[in-house]
Amino acid sequence: MEFCSARLAILQLVRTVAPADRPALLQWMRTTRDFDEFTQDNKDIILKSIAEDLRNHLPLEAMLSSEQLALQKMQQQPDPTVHVDAFLYDEDFIDSLCEEGKMSRNYCMVCGSHKTAPLGFISHSFSLMELKFMYHHVLPDLSGKILVDVGSRLGTVLYGGYLYSSAVQLYGVELNGDFCRLQEMIIKKYQFTDRIQVLHADICTQGLLLQNADVVIMNNVFEYFLNEADQARAWEYISHNVRKQGSLLVTVPSLEESLSGLQTNVQLSLWVEEIPLNYDVYPQEDIDKEALEQIHLYKIL
Numbered sequence: 065m066e067f068c069s070a071r072l073a074i075l076q077l078v079r080t081v082a083p084a085d086r087p088a089l090l091q092w093m094r095t096t097r098d099f100d101e102f103t104q105d106n107k108d109i110i111l112k113s114i115a116e117d118l119r120n121h122l123p124l125e126a127m128l129s130s131e132q133l134a135l136q137k138m139q140q141q142p143d144p145t146v147h148v149d150a151f152l153y154d155e156d157f158i159d160s161l162c163e164e165g166k167m168s169r170n171y172c173m174v175c176g177s178h179k180t181a182p183l184g185f186i187s188h189s190f191s192l193m194e195l196k197f198m199y200h201h202v203l204p205d206l207s208g209k210i211l212v213d214v215g216s217r218l219g220t221v222l223y224g225g226y227l228y229s230s231a232v233q234l235y236g237v238e239l240n241g242d243f244c245r246l247q248e249m250i251i252k253k254y255q256f257t258d259r260i261q262v263l264h265a266d267i268c269t270q271g272l273l274l275q276n277a278d279v280v281i282m283n284n285v286f287e288y289f290l291n292e293a294d295q296a297r298a299w300e301y302i303s304h305n306v307r308k309q310g311s312l313l314v315t316v317p318s319l320e321e322s323l324s325g326l327q328t329n330v331q332l333s334l335w336v337e338e339i340p341l342n343y344d345v346y347p348q349e350d351i352d353k354e355a356l357e358q359i360h361l362y363k364i365l
């Protein structure tokens with residue numbers, strides 16, 4: 065059936081629905097995820113186009129001179145480590161950059177130049193695969209729900225949530241003003257303003273937002289960006305304010321790992337219950353299962 069005939073057939077069908085049921089049907093058509101299987105490819109294409117726009121506004125390493133502490137912490141890693149943003153650069157892209165000599169997967173163990181042993185890669189964003197796993201397999205239907213991404217950086221969790229979920233409102237809170245401006249540019253260009261809002265703030269000033277959230281996402285938020293005392297303070301603040309019973313918290317890595325080595329009074333067993341995840345949902349595909357296994361889901365008690 066061609067587009068015009070399909071459109072007429074759908075309008076005809078809607079006219080035959082009992083008038084009292086029509087609002088419910090139209091509401092379902094506007095908000096349901098039942099059509100996802102027909103539009104999936106288009107959503108991936110939009111996210112890839114956003115990644116291209118962001119690449120054009122960022123240096124290759126996708127870190128900014130305004131994030132001094134994060135740059136310093138990268139240099140203090142025990143083995144030479146580079147930041148390769150997994151949303152901006154997938155494996156194929158990295159291969160082609162290596163072939164062009166613009167990136168290297170290795171370094172020389174003697175002089176430190178990028179020549180012979182494997183370099184450590186760190187990503188400060190979720191990849192497209194991780195976003196799809198989170199919205200399709202980790203989180204339930206988010207119709208009518210409020211989601212907060214703590215440390216939204218490039219905005220990947222927000223764009224993914226706009227396209228892959230029915231969350232009514234998606235908030236990003238980001239400490240770095242340069243990244244907030246980048247997110248605003250994308251939100252405006254792709255007309256996401258009806259459901260996405262970015263706040264340039266320290267999360268430790270956003271108690272009310274956290275208290276009202278149904279879902280809170282925390283992808284490696286503090287470790288590379290705050291010193292240990294500030295990390296401990298921030299985790300205390302999160303655990304005092306993410307309190308809505310039954311709300312969900314997604315973290316990378318696990319809460320146990322994030323809190324280990326920090327001096328906090330956070331008592332996990334009184335705060336959250338971990339919900340086991342099935343990490344084998346893409347058995348036939350060439351995916352980074354280790355990265356998926358870093359994603360943890362908790363229900364607030």
Ligand SMILES: C[S@@+](CC[C@H](N)C(=O)[O-])C[C@H]1O[C@@H](n2cnc3c(N)ncnc32)[C@H](O)[C@@H]1O
Nearest residue numbers: 188189190215216217238239266267283285289
């Ligand atoms: C690893 S990135 C997370 C990126 C994004 N959420 C994702 O999953 O793709 C962590 C971000 O958190 C921000 N951040 C760190 N501490 C913060 C704080 N106290 N309040 C708000 N943002 C913070 C950093 O500036 C950084 O951009």
